Amino acid sequence: MTHSSYALRATSSTLNFSSIPSTPKKKSSNLITDETGVHQNMKLSKTWRNKPLFRNQGDVRFKTGIEAAKLLVGEAKRRDPYEETYIDNVQSTMLTLSPIFDRNPKYAFVAKQIMEPERFIQFRVPWIDDTGVIRMNRGFRIQYNSALGPYEGPLNFGGHVNSSVIKSLGFLTTFSNSLTGFDVGGAAGGADFNPLDKSEAEVQRFCQSYMTELCKYVGPDVDHLLMGMGVNEKELGYLFGQYKRLNTKASSVRRKVMAGDDFHAPGYAVAHYAQQMLQDKHDSLEGKRCLIVGSGKVARSLAEKLKEYGAIPLTFSDQSGFVYEPSGFNDGQLRTVNKIKNERGLTVGRYIISSTTAKFNDPESLFDIPCDLCFPCGAMKELDGDIVAKLADNGCMGIIEGGHYAIDLDARKCLKKRGLLYGPHILTLTGAHIMSSLGGEGTDEMLAAEIERVYGDVKKTAQEFNARGDLFAGANILGFLRMANAMMAHGAV
Numbered sequence: 001m002t003h004s005s006y007a008l009r010a011t012s013s014t015l016n017f018s019s020i021p022s023t024p025k026k027k028s029s030n031l032i033t034d035e036t037g038v039h040q041n042m043k044l045s046k047t048w049r050n051k052p053l054f055r056n057q058g059d060v061r062f063k064t065g066i067e068a069a070k071l072l073v074g075e076a077k078r079r080d081p082y083e084e085t086y087i088d089n090v091q092s093t094m095l096t097l098s099p100i101f102d103r104n105p106k107y108a109f110v111a112k113q114i115m116e117p118e119r120f121i122q123f124r125v126p127w128i129d130d131t132g133v134i135r136m137n138r139g140f141r142i143q144y145n146s147a148l149g150p151y152e153g154p155l156n157f158g159g160h161v162n163s164s165v166i167k168s169l170g171f172l173t174t175f176s177n178s179l180t181g182f183d184v185g186g187a188a189g190g191a192d193f194n195p196l197d198k199s200e201a202e203v204q205r206f207c208q209s210y211m212t213e214l215c216k217y218v219g220p221d222v223d224h225l226l227m228g229m230g231v232n233e234k235e236l237g238y239l240f241g242q243y244k245r246l247n248t249k250a251s252s253v254r255r256k257v258m259a260g261d262d263f264h265a266p267g268y269a270v271a272h273y274a275q276q277m278l279q280d281k282h283d284s285l286e287g288k289r290c291l292i293v294g295s296g297k298v299a300r301s302l303a304e305k306l307k308e309y310g311a312i313p314l315t316f317s318d319q320s321g322f323v324y325e326p327s328g329f330n331d332g333q334l335r336t337v338n339k340i341k342n343e344r345g346l347t348v349g350r351y352i353i354s355s356t357t358a359k360f361n362d363p364e365s366l367f368d369i370p371c372d373l374c375f376p377c378g379a380m381k382e383l384d385g386d387i388v389a390k391l392a393d394n395g396c397m398g399i400i401e402g403g404h405y406a407i408d409l410d411a412r413k414c415l416k417k418r419g420l421l422y423g424p425h426i427l428t429l430t431g432a433h434i435m436s437s438l439g440g441e442g443t444d445e446m447l448a449a450e451i452e453r454v455y456g457d458v459k460k461t462a463q464e465f466n467a468r469g470d471l472f473a474g475a476n477i478l479g480f481l482r483m484a485n486a487m488m489a490h491g492a493v
Contacts, residue, residue, distance in 0.1 A: 053108055065102035069094040072111055083164035085380065085405070089171055090115060092409055096473040097480055099465045110484040117170055119143040121217055122163065125191055127209045129202055138162075139210050141189035143223060144170035147486040149183035150221050152433060154228030156190035157235065160379065166190060168380075172404055172426060175479035180430050180454060182437035187223055189214070195230050196345050203344070207238035214239075215246045226432050229403075232297060267301025268444055269431020270375065270402045272451040273423050275309055277398065277471075280459075281421070286310035289328070291371040291396070293317055294378035295341055295348050298402050302375060303334055314369060317378065320347035321361040324369060370394045373421075377402030385410035392418040401425040412472070424472040426479065427458060 052059035053071050062068040076090045094111065101108040125139045140163065143151045153173040156165075166188055174186025191210055195203050218225060227236055275285050288311045292299050295316040303313035312328035316337055325333065336354050340346050352360045363369065367390050374396055376382050380403070388399065388411045398421025399407065405425060407415070415422045434450045435442045461481075462474030487493075 051109075053112065062101075062105070062108065065098035065100065065108075066095075068101040068105070068108040068111075069098040072108065072115065075112070076115055080164075080167075083167060085164045086168040086171065088409060089168050089405060092412070092472075093171075093175070093476050093480075096467075096470075096476045099467075100477060100480065106488075107480075107484055110487055111480070113487060114145065114174070114480070114483065115171075117142050117144040117167065118146060119217075120163075120167070121189075121214075123213045125193070125206065125210045125213065127202070127206045130199055137191050137193045137206070139189075139191045139213060140166040141214055141217060141223070142166050142170035142187060143217070144186045144188070145174040145483060146185035147483050147490060148178055149185050151185045151187035151218075151223040152177060152226065152436065153187035153189070153224075154226045154432070155231045155236075155239075156188070156228040157193050157195050157230030158190070159192055159194045161190045161192045165380070169404055174483065175476060176426050176430055177433050177479075178483040179426065179458070179475055179479040180434050180437065180450070181457070181482070182433065184224075184433060184437060188228075189225070190228065190231070193230075195235065198344075200234075200344065203235065204238045207235055208242040211239045211242040212246065215243050218243075219247065220249060224436065226436065227297070229296065264301040264304070264444075265431045265435035265447060266429060267298045267303075267377075267402065267431075268305045268447060269434070269451060270298065270302050270377075270400060270423070270428045271305035271309060271311075272431075272448050273428045273455060274306075274373065274375075274398075274400045276452060276455045277400070277421055277423055284309070285373075288312065288372040289314055289370070291315055291366070291369060291374040291391075292402075293366065293374065293376040293382060293406075294403065295337065296377060299375070299377040300334070300338055300341065302377060302402055303329060307331070307334070311373075314371060315366060316348050316351075317366055318348050320349040322366045323348045323351045323355075324359040324362065324366075325355070325357060326359070327357065365390075367391055368394070371396050373397065374399045375402045376406035378406070379403070380405045381408040383407040383411050385414040387411070388414040388420070389418065392420055397421060399423070401428055404429065422472060424475055426475040427454070427471055430454060 052061055053068060060071060062071055072094045073091045076087050080086060097111060119142070121141045123139045125137045127135055129135050140161065153170065156169065169188035170186060173188050177184045177186045193206055217223065225236070225239070227233070271285070278284050285306060286309065290306055290311050290313050292303055292313055292315055295318045299316060306313050314328055315322050315324050329337070333355060337348065337351055340348065340350050349360055352358050367387050371394065374391055376399065383399070383406060388407065391399070399415060400423030401407065403425065412422070431447060435447055438446055438450070458471055458474040458478055461478040462468060462470050465473065465477055467473040
């Protein structure tokens with residue numbers, strides 16, 4: 001089945017918007033202009049270089065793309081000086097976009113618009129615990145950009161959630177969704193509520209209170225909610241149940257405003273991307289020893305798909321530490337891990353009761369274990385430069401992110417310096433959005449085909465902008481251009 005038929009099927013079985021990429025496909029021209037070749041004359045855009053990018057303290061202009069990127073980062077720091085996570089992501093993204101600003105300065109002004117979200121909603125979430133005490137949490141939803149279509153993005157519950165994290169996730173999701181080529185916007189949300197140490201009744205009461213407020217801003221063809229960290233099928237079910245109680249319309253064209261979608265899609269997609277990366281090196285996942293950081297739904301479904309490719313998943317981790325199977329997890333052991341983690345509040349440490357070969361927190365550090373590939377699927381900035389260097393010293397050939405912003409800026413520099421493969425989260429975490437756009441009839445085979453298409457587009461984009469092999473730069477540039485071209489057509493909105 002061709003990509004066009006996938007897109008047609010997605011249109012008929014999901015939302016009322018086209019699944020065809022918003023950027024026209026032309027073999028001879030790039031995404032910046034309709035002119036052919038890489039080095040166009042840009043005669044219509046040269047005047048933009050003489051216009052002030054900012055007017056906060058006099059007219060601020062730029063001469064090069066790097067100058068424009070630095071001005072944009074400086075503006076983010078000026079306006080949101082305390083949102084470190086968001087600023088880090090703006091900085092790493094804008095620097096990769098500097099070649100675009102060099103070729104067509106007008107895009108720097110569009111990037112300035114993209115840096116500001118369309119809508120940021122924050123609200124209190126009161127709920128009653130099992131002892132009858134009123135508890136209070138903060139709820140968030142950022143509807144970051146709808147240039148390509150209705151908002152779509154994950155919900156995340158956990159003590160780490162704050163306004164900076166949500167803004168950062170909204171920014172990253174917007175680029176990631178645009179990258180898929182489907183017409184969908186970017187959003188993110190959640191609450192500083194930890195579901196792991198709560199009873200099932202408490203989680204249900206919290207979700208109902210959270211949705212009572214959030215339902216004013218989401219709905220079919222408006223904002224589609226997906227699973228995220230701390231939000232699994234149970235939580236999403238409670239949220240949808242409350243949404244149905246409060247609204248007469250809860251779905252559109254056989255698609256709910258929120259659903260479990262395919263529980264396995266995010267993790268499967270990470271494995272598919274890893275296979276694509278290795279195939280480019282005339283290699284495969286067969287026999288690769290894989291270090292998995294985390295034990296959430298992405299980590300566990302990733303392990304299943306890695307095994308199908310012939311790889312060997314070695315570890316899982318959470319707040320209690322990590323478990324290590326020297327010979328790799330077999331199918332029965334994976335089922336045991338799934339059973340443990342599906343029971344609210346249990347940690348991976350429980351696994352050692354059921355295995356005579358497993359090691360718990362041995363060796364001292366998870367990253368001391370020799371491996372071929374590392375898949376960080378846990379918290380943000382979990383891997384720094386020192387950890388990347390340690391992995392490289394132990395023979396690791398690449399790091400493929402299974403979580404948003406899993407490695408920090410220093411780690412990215414170390415990756416490049418040591419020559420390791422890098423699968424950036426902007427690219428690898430597109431699985432949920434692809435499967436959501438394909439609709440209820442989407443299969444893993446269709447997901448793999450779409451991933452092959454997206455991966456090829458990113459490779460070509462990186463090559464066109466003189467960053468051959470840099471998937472991080474290629475993904476950011478491609479996602480930005482598709483979104484920016486739509487925004488320019490909409491005007492000052």
